Amino acid sequence: SQQGEEDPQALSIQEGENATMNCSYKTSINNLQWYRQNSGRGLVHLILIRSNEREKHSGRLRVTLDTSKKSSSLLITASRAADTASYFCATDAGQNSGGSNYKLTFGKGTLLTVNP
Amino acid sequence: SAVISQKPSRDICQRGTSLTIQCQVDSQVTMMFWYRQQPGQSLTLIATANQGSEATYESGFVIDKFPISRPNLTFSTLTVSNMSPEDSSIYLCSVEDFLLAGFNNEQFFGPGTRLTVL
Structure with a gap:
């Protein structure tokens, strides 16, 4: 199963508007x-x-972050044309032992386009 | 955060050849990783580059195809061997270090190497 799936896959907004992207995951993080x-x-x-x-x-x-729903959201306020990019969430389910080997699992990303 | 550079930034290669990608960090770091990003896709971890020992590969990736070196705490190389068009991707190195991120395992990424195989 895919860990860290973002939605929407693509989002187009006008400059000055807010952009919200969501990420869902399946295992504890x-x-x-x-x-x-x-x-x-x-x-x-x-x-x-x-x-x-x-x-x-x-x-x-x-x-x-809502761990009960295994979901996260990213809100960008007052968007600018320079915010146009792909946004990825990445989850880590490793053991917290300070600098040890943490494997990040990335979602598929949301392509945000901010129109001037 | 660390300053990470990669060489080359992009390359176009012929089928059957090999390309070695370098990753240089401006400070000593504990962990270095190599990721692949196929066109229009997300990032997939290839392997963890271990200093002084063999890299740890993820499922689906093997040493013969993606040999990795890490001679010291600031440098690593990834070789893409016997390339085919399916290897066309962006290859990114990332680093993680307790001194940089504390107990947060923030990973910092290099600018990537865009590889096209004809």
Whole structure:
């Protein structure tokens, strides 16, 4: 089964609007991370939320985590054309032993297009 | 976060040849990983590059096809051997280190190598 599946697969909005992307997963996790990828380049780490956290903010980003529903959402407020990118969630189900081998499982991503 | 560079940034190769991709980090890191991203797809972990020992491969990936080296704590290489068009992908290295991320296992990614096999 696919761990970390985002929806929608594609989202098109106007500049200034808010964008919400969702991620669902199937197994228990230690934490969940969101990444951005611009046009097939490297991934930029956006935010990490731990399994014992429910909400986290970073600038225009707001992430929620509902472990009972095994889902997370990423909200980008006041979107800009520069936010156009693919957004991936990644889950980690490894043991927390400080710097040990954590395997990240990525979802398929949401392609966000912000129109000027 | 760490500064990660990859070489080459992109390449076009002929079927049956091999390509070695380099990943360099500006600080010593505990863990280094190699991922593949096929066109329009998400990332799939190929292997964990272990310093001083053989890499740990994920299901579906083998050492003969994707040999990996990690001679020290700042450098790793991934070779894509005997390439076919199905190997056309973006290959990304990532790093994770307790000093960078504490108990959060944030992974930081390089810019990727875009490989096209004809």
